[in-house]
Amino acid sequence: xxxxxxxxxxxxxxxxxxxxxxxxxxxxxxxxxxxxLDISLGPPLIDWFNEVADADxxxxxxxxxxxxxxxxxxxxxxxxxFRSVAEAESMIPSIADQIDIVGYNLEQNSASPTDEQADxxxxxxxMRELADAYGLALAFGPDHFFxxxxxxxxxxxxxxxxxxxxxxxxxPDTVRDFVLPLVPQLRQANPNLEISVQVRTEGDVVAxxxxxxxxxxxxxxxxxxxxxxxxxxxxxLVEELQTRQFSPQSLTASATATAVANLTATNTAxxxxxxxxxxxxxxxxxxxxxxxxxxxxxxxxxxxxxxxxLAISGRR
Numbered sequence: 412x413x414x415x416x417x418x419x420x421x422x423x424x425x426x427x428x429x430x431x432x433x434x435x436x437x438x439x440x441x442x443x444x445x446x447x448l449d450i451s452l453g454p455p456l457i458d459w460f461n462e463v464a465d466a467d468x469x470x471x472x473x474x475x476x477x478x479x480x481x482x483x484x485x486x487x488x489x490x491x492x493f494r495s496v497a498e499a500e501s502m503i504p505s506i507a508d509q510i511d512i513v514g515y516n517l518e519q520n521s522a523s524p525t526d527e528q529a530d531x532x533x534x535x536x537x538m539r540e541l542a543d544a545y546g547l548a549l550a551f552g553p554d555h556f557f558x559x560x561x562x563x564x565x566x567x568x569x570x571x572x573x574x575x576x577x578x579x580x581x582x583p584d585t586v587r588d589f590v591l592p593l594v595p596q597l598r599q600a601n602p603n604l605e606i607s608v609q610v611r612t613e614g615d616v617v618a619x620x621x622x623x624x625x626x627x628x629x630x631x632x633x634x635x636x637x638x639x640x641x642x643x644x645x646x647x648l649v650e651e652l653q654t655r656q657f658s659p660q661s662l663t664a665s666a667t668a669t670a671v672a673n674l675t676a677t678n679t680a681x682x683x684x685x686x687x688x689x690x691x692x693x694x695x696x697x698x699x700x701x702x703x704x705x706x707x708x709x710x711x712x713x714x715x716x717x718x719x720x721l722a723i724s725g726r727r
């Protein structure tokens with residue numbers, strides 16, 4: 412009877428391991444290289460952007476006065492940011508054929524009109540109507556306050572939602588505490604929403620990409636704030652984002668730890684059950700002690716094999 416139980420438990424646990432791998436694959440765990448890039452442009456970055464950008468990457472200018480820069484872009488999508496709905500309504504009719512995305516940046520400061528701050532949802536709806544009238548996508552980039560307090564209500568009206576984390580990009584835990592709980596709420600409000608995090612070209616590019624890597628499953632893109640003084644950093648950051656390979660080590664470790672915990676719990680439960688049976692011999696005391704090691708090895712191996720297979724795919 413004990414051997415039959417062992418066989419059944421082994422098959423069941425290996426099935427669960429296979430199901431877990433299939434689930435991970437079905438969810439499309441992505442590499443950082445699969446995220447599109449949204450890059451604010453200055454004159455030194457024009458030729459470089461045309462060389463390194465993909466078709467779904469975004470060339471962005473922060474002010475309509477810099478629209479001339481977008482006219483020199485030959486690849487990707489083009490975005491102009493507005494801080495006022497009224498300004499967008501006055502300008503879009505004359506520039507709509509030169510852009511693909513209209514951006515709306517709403518923040519708690521003097522750059523955003525007070526009436527728009529007072530009713531962000533209505534302001535976003537006006538931008539949605541404007542974008543639809545000219546066949547444009549709408550990107551919304553609120554500050555932290557508006558993202559948390561109005562983001563879910565505004566999400567249904569926008570196509571791209573930019574989460575600003577640049578002020579705390581050196582604090583990974585703070586970023587994750589902001590992004591990870593909010594993203595599911597935004598997606599529930601708008602299942603078609605594309606979400607990016609906005610970082611700036613300051614600090615250690617490897618550390619920045621490590622941060623992005625840790626939350627990539629919640630994102631479609633990365634938005635990058637640049638400056639004339641940080642052009643080399645911008646180029647290094649994009650190179651790191653475009654070449655960072657998917658590494659299964661952390662996922663493998665997590666999956667293996669979970670498998671070990673589950674197997675240990677199962678073994679403990681079975682031992683407890685066996686202890687209530689009449690003893691039939693000296694080997695009855697530890698009926699599953701040797702099987703745990705075999706099961707851990709089999710399940711961990713299956714998980715590792717499935718996860719490593721994910722590393723083969725990649726956009727670049």
